[in-house]
Amino acid sequence: MTNQPLSGKSALVTGGARRIGRGIALALAQAGADVAITFRSSHAEADQTVRDIENLGRSSLAVECDVRSEASVGSAVTAVVGRFGRLDLVVNNAAVFESAPLDSLTLDQWNVVFETNARGPFLVAREALPHLRAAEGRIVNIGSLGGIHAWAGHAHYCASKAALHMLTQAMAKAFAPEVSVNCVAPGWIELDGEENGRGSGQAAHFAAKTPMRRNGNVEDVAQAVLFFAAGPHFVTGQVLTVDGGLGL
Numbered sequence: 001m002t003n004q005p006l007s008g009k010s011a012l013v014t015g016g017a018r019r020i021g022r023g024i025a026l027a028l029a030q031a032g033a034d035v036a037i038t039f040r041s042s043h044a045e046a047d048q049t050v051r052d053i054e055n056l057g058r059s060s061l062a063v064e065c066d067v068r069s070e071a072s073v074g075s076a077v078t079a080v081v082g083r084f085g086r087l088d089l090v091v092n093n094a095a096v097f098e099s100a101p102l103d104s105l106t107l108d109q110w111n112v113v114f115e116t117n118a119r120g121p122f123l124v125a126r127e128a129l130p131h132l133r134a135a136e137g138r139i140v141n142i143g144s145l146g147g148i149h150a151w152a153g154h155a156h157y158c159a160s161k162a163a164l165h166m167l168t169q170a171m172a173k174a175f176a177p178e179v180s181v182n183c184v185a186p187g188w189i190e191l192d193g194e195e196n197g198r199g200s201g202q203a204a205h206f207a208a209k210t211p212m213r214r215n216g217n218v219e220d221v222a223q224a225v226l227f228f229a230a231g232p233h234f235v236t237g238q239v240l241t242v243d244g245g246l247g248l
Contacts, residue, residue, distance in 0.1 A: 004032030005230035009135075010084035012077070014038045014067055014124055015094030017046035019191050020142070023218030024091055024225050025049060029058040031226055036080040038065035038094065059084065067094045067120030077127040087131035089229050092121035092141045092164075102155040110156045117160035118167065125171060125181075133178040140228045141168050142221075143185035145243050161185070165239050172237030180236040182228040187243025189216040211245030 006028060016025040016037025022045070025035045035053050039046040039062055046062035053060035061083050065076040081087050096116045100109055121141050132139065146154055147161030168183040175181055188206040207215045224242045228235070241247055 004030075006089075007032030009088040010034045010036070010080070010086055011089040011091065011229070012036045012038070012080050012087060012124075012128065013091040013093055014065070014120070015040075016091075017042040017049050017062065020186070020189060020218050020221050021091075021093040022049050023222045024093060024142075025060075026052060026056070027219070027222035027226050028089070028091075028229065029053040029056045029060070031230060032058070033089065033229075034059040034084050036061050036063060036083065038063050038067070038076055040064065040066055040094075067124060068115040070123055073120075073123045073127050077124070077131070081131055086135050087128055088135045088137040090124060090128045090132065090137075090139045091225060091229075092124055092139065094120055095142065097154070097157055099153050100156065101153065105156060113156045114160050114163070117157070118163040121164055122167060125175075129175065129179070133175070136178050136233065138229055138233070139168075139171060139175070139179060139181040140225050141165075141181070141183040142225075143168070143183045143239060145185055145187040145241055145247050147185060148239075148241065149247050168239060169237045176236060180228070180233050182236060183239040184221060184224045184228070185239050185241045185243075186221050187216055187241065187246040189218065189221060191218070206246065209246060210243070211248065214244060216242055216244060 011028045011033045013025045015021040017039040029035045050060045050062050063076045063079050066072045143165050144161040146158040147165045171181040
């Protein structure tokens with residue numbers, strides 16, 4: 001690969017204003033892509049991410065979007081293509097994470113997680129597909145180690161990510177040969193001192209359990225996304241765990 005293997009390409013990263021999504025967006029811009037991000041309520045963070053992408057010499061825009069809404073997703077994709085004139089890459093990163101006991105999980109809790117984590121990527125991919133086919137582009141979904149290994153306190157989250165992993169493989173078959181579709185499934189990722197909503201004091205515990213003797217970081221995930229974004233188009237339907245061996 002060259003230093004800017006995505007030069008001349010354009011990308012859309014859902015939930016790209018902060019955390020992992022921001023890291024992915026910046027990595028794609030550093031690789032030469034013009035990058036659009038979506039956000040729901042993180043206006044200030046979205047504006048800052050756009051400025052940071054533009055400071056890298058790339059074009060960018062932030063689009064307010066609820067990935068659960070068909071109309072909102074359609075408008076967002078239209079705005080991105082209107083700005084860049086093409087769409088080469090979609091990264092379905094927007095997601096929600098919640099802890100809840102399975103035996104008291106409410107239907108509303110179940111629906112909120114599935115609407116964002118499974119329905120959202122479906123809607124974004126469907127709306128972007130004509131543009132991606134025209135560009136012989138790519139989709140990278142952000143799954144989770146929790147979609148491979150069950151976590152009892154996060155059953156609805158795990159089930160939603162397992163659904164996304166299967167959706168990735170179904171898309172890979174349905175959208176071929178023009179569009180490659182893959183998935184990055186992170187394990188424990190440290191987020192600027194945050195505890196990922198999984199309780200305090202857990203980072204050291206998971207680092208000790210990980211063969212690589214550390215937790216993951218945003219750059220680890222971003223580089224895995226970049227592999228699927230800029231690597232062989234022939235690679236499709238894959239779920240790549242980025243967990244330092246935690247799931248072994």
